[in-house]
Amino acid sequence: xxxxxxxxxxxxxxxxxxxxxxxxxxxxxxxxxxxxxxxxxxxxxxxxxxxxxxxxxxxxxxxxxxxxxxxxxxxxxxxxxxxxxxxxxxxxxxxxxxxxxxxxxxxxxxxxxxxxxxxxxxxxxxxxxxxxxxxxxxxxxxxxxxxxxxxxxxxxxxxxxxxxxxxxxxxxxxxxxxxxxxxxxxxxxxxxxxxxxxxxxxx
Amino acid sequence: xxxxxxxxxxxxxxxxxxxxxxxxxxxxxxxxxxxxxxxxxxxxxxxxxxxxxxxxxxxxxxxxxxxxxxxxxxxxxxxxxxxxxxxxxxxxxxxxxxxxxxxxxxxxxxxxxxxxxxxxxxxxxxxxxxxxxxxxxxxxxxxxxxxxxxxxxxxxxxxxxxxxxxxxxxxxxx
Numbered sequence: 001x002x003x004x005x006x007x008x009x010x011x012x013x014x015x016x017x018x019x020x021x022x023x024x025x026x027x028x029x030x031x032x033x034x035x036x037x038x039x040x041x042x043x044x045x046x047x048x049x050x051x052x053x054x055x056x057x058x059x060x061x062x063x064x065x066x067x068x069x070x071x072x073x074x075x076x077x078x079x080x081x082x083x084x085x086x087x088x089x090x091x092x093x094x095x096x097x098x099x100x101x102x103x104x105x106x107x108x109x110x111x112x113x114x115x116x117x118x119x120x121x122x123x124x125x126x127x128x129x130x131x132x133x134x135x136x137x138x139x140x141x142x143x144x145x146x147x148x149x150x151x152x153x154x155x156x157x158x159x160x161x162x163x164x165x166x167x168x169x170x171x172x173x174x175x176x177x178x179x180x181x182x183x184x185x186x187x188x189x190x191x192x193x194x195x196x197x198x199x200x201x202x203x
Numbered sequence: 204x205x206x207x208x209x210x211x212x213x214x215x216x217x218x219x220x221x222x223x224x225x226x227x228x229x230x231x232x233x234x235x236x237x238x239x240x241x242x243x244x245x246x247x248x249x250x251x252x253x254x255x256x257x258x259x260x261x262x263x264x265x266x267x268x269x270x271x272x273x274x275x276x277x278x279x280x281x282x283x284x285x286x287x288x289x290x291x292x293x294x295x296x297x298x299x300x301x302x303x304x305x306x307x308x309x310x311x312x313x314x315x316x317x318x319x320x321x322x323x324x325x326x327x328x329x330x331x332x333x334x335x336x337x338x339x340x341x342x343x344x345x346x347x348x349x350x351x352x353x354x355x356x357x358x359x360x361x362x363x364x365x366x367x368x369x370x371x372x373x374x375x376x377x
Contacts, residue, residue: 070319077222114268
């Protein structure tokens with residue numbers, strides 16, 4: 001097995017190989033996966049991804065920041081919400097199909113139940129200004145958490161100009177140019193592939 | 204095919220199209236459920252949407268399950284849940300397995316290098332879009348920025364900030 005020959009000096013941080021496992025905690029059991037994602041979803045009141053990152057990377061250290069980013073990149077190009085996809089991927093990584101189902105169930109069964117409960121109570125929710133107000137405030141806080149998590153992840157490649165450029169381009173495409181997500185995503189990834197292929201040829 | 208079946212089929216298809224998140228799918232859901240099928244009114248959809256608005260992900264499931272119940276009771280809620288989430292569960296599982304199998308492939312390294320900065324740029328963009336979403340409301344913008352700052356620079360448990368946000372929202376301060 002030969003490692004790919006790449007110049008280390010200018011390598012974007014996001015594409016460096018995953019660091020070797022040192023004192024990594026034992027992989028969680030499916031039951032643990034279920035409970036932990038259950039806890040994440042109950043805590044999140046909205047933005048699940050920031051909580052997921054905080055728990056899995058910062059607290060439990062199941063994944064390094066680099067590993068999280070690696071999976072997160074894959075998340076974006078797959079169908080489905082990012083938090084859900086991340087949960088499934090983490091489950092697969094640790095316990096295969098059973099792990100995937102455990103994470104999925106832990107994350108999504110509470111919202112399913114809450115959704116049914118909400119529909120049952122719909123009459124009283126619909127015109128309740130308190131609930132709407134609270135939801136608005138929660139949404140605002142949730143947006144802030146997502147922003148913070150995005151910036152934390154972006155710190156990983158703060159020294160890599162090409163990575164920052166691509167991230168800025170993606171950001172601008174959505175926020176400034178209001179382009180459809182699919183165009184920005186696929187277009188910039190195609191450009192990125194081209195860029196990295198050319199770099200390796202030239203280097 | 205009854206309404207539950209049609210709804211499930213629509214949701215399953217939308218689920219597979221929800222690359223990058225479900226926001227892209229919401230417009231289609233509205234068009235289908237409100238305009239075409241008349242399963243709910245605009246206001247009802249907006250109310251359900253308010254629950255999912257905070258972020259894509261589990262909140263979206265709340266919304267879909269509610270709509271499913273609205274359309275067909277418990278069976279409808281379960282069918283909607285399965286339709287929107289199982290296709291991507293299977294896809295993500297298969298993709299992750301494939302991804303890991305090609306761990307040492309050089310093309311994987313290139314693909315990964317290309318994907319990750321774009322993914323992170325999109326994540327930050329999604330946060331900004333959410334902050335812009337509710338008509339420039341300085342109070343809510345302040346909550347977002349304070350929450351972001353606290354998460355970045357302090358060790359404060361974010362739950363406090365979410366609670367504060369909910370409180371300020373409830374009391375009409377923002």
